[in-house]
Amino acid sequence: MPRSSKRSSRKRQSLHQRMVGWMFRPTRLSGVAMLLMAWLCWPILKGQLPDLEDREEYRVTAAQVTVNPPPRWVPENVAEKVFDRAGFDESLSLLDPRLNEKVAVAFHTWPWVEQLVQVRRTWPAGVYVEVVYRRPVAMVEVVGRGYLPVDRHGHLLPEKDFSPADIDRYPLIGRITTVPTGYQGESWGDPAVAGAAQLAALLTEEHDGRSLWQSFQLKRILAPRRLSVASRPDQLQFEIETNGGSRIVWGRPPGTQHPGELSVEKKIARLAEYQR
Template sequence: MAKSTSRKPRPSRKKDAEVTPVLPQPSSPSLLRWFFRPGTLMLTAAIASVWILAPVIVRQLPKLDARPEYRVSPGQITINPPPRWIPPDLVAQVFERAEFGDSESLLDETLSERIAAAFYTHPWIENVRTVRKSFPAHLTVELVYREPVAMVKGVDGYYPIDRNGILLPPADFSIADIERYPVIERVASVPMGKLGEPWGDPVVEGAAQLAAVLNKQEGDQPSWWKQLEVKSILVPRRVALADSADSLEYQLETVGGSHILWGRAPNTRHPGELTVEQKLQRLAEFHSDLGFDDEHGPYEIDIRPWHGIGRGRLAKEESDGRQQL
């Protein structure tokens, strides 16, 4: 009979490895030795000295923005050559209006922006293109100047305006300057804004557009209003609040008292209106052939019809009324 045999598990030859906790080791003295080296101590002392003494040193340094070569006054600002109607003290006016001090620091990061804003708000300036800094203290400013195109006749004097109807400083003009520009008459309104702002009346705005056209020159030729011997622009006598600017019609008065029925303002989009070029051509040809004034006048000359120009004697009430204005 076969004997059953069974094997007992043999005991493991290796005992389970015991887990030994990692104990903190005593600090190495090498770090302390490194720190207390002469070179390390000197570097640490230098850093601490700079940290402590830096504010004191900075306070002792000279302030550059107080030095003359860093101060910008009106005399250190150059603008592109202005036309004759711009006042010679424009830069000084800008400083005064902006309430700047006697001078400003070239090192001020906001200086260019503040100078540009100060010029832009002056009534004679239409736009500021660039402001450039340079050393020693100097600014170069490139400007777009406003140009007067007409004088609005008011009850208390004459008001200069540009092509957009912007009110310009009357104090910068003499009585003799009035003759340099067409006069806009019959204006019933007064300026709604300040100097450098729109007049605020569509009648004046349209008249300003027409004055800008008459002030244009072709080459060496005189301006249109001088060639055609026009002295004033007559605005509509009565304007209802409901009337649109595009419905307003203007007249020109010649030096001899004749009235030219011009029609709507140059910027009109009315489909039945002649173009500005067509009107100017008609006026030039008529003035060359017949003239606007003679001993039988004054006349009413209508250049608006498409079929041609009409001319008749100016109504007596128009002529008499004109003399009373």
């Protein structure tokens, strides 16, 4: 056999011996045995460990959810109502990786929430939630159903949260021939309701504790008598009825870019002149 082949064979044997010697040292064999034993015993050990999810300090109830304070028109006990509506158990686990997601969905779908700003965990066990609440701006007159509240976007609000006395506190929206197509917290589905709600939001905005609606003694916003389902709110012409029964042509709702339409400021100035 050539010398070079003999030297290569001896090198391979030497490398093999070193590897075997490194792997089968007593300390390394002991470490491998301990890891194998831990792996085999883990199911048993896991069953003996305390379940942290059941411990009180790792549970979150509605009372431990802090929400930014609601305005006066939103029902009290916001977190409790959200938990009840979402069908949550008495408490949620703070260790649940989807906790924030579950709380976020529950608040986002609550009819009184217009926008979810943030959800974050706090310690000790708790959750902080910040939302933008919906503001009721009008009551829609619906034949056979009475008066249904809507926000500034024309989204339906829970009627059970309003009393009969609230009907006189908000502008009325008349000549509506449709019924809501969505659930509470969702769009009415009628461009006339959306446009009238925009107008009501403008006129009920308070300045120094009083709104233009109150100052001008207005009562009802009247939708167009005829409109297409495909119509956009900014294409519709609205009238306003005063407490005395007079009617004022307002025109298109705020925000319209229609050529020749008077600005909101000029329309308000005309309303002021009419009241003199």
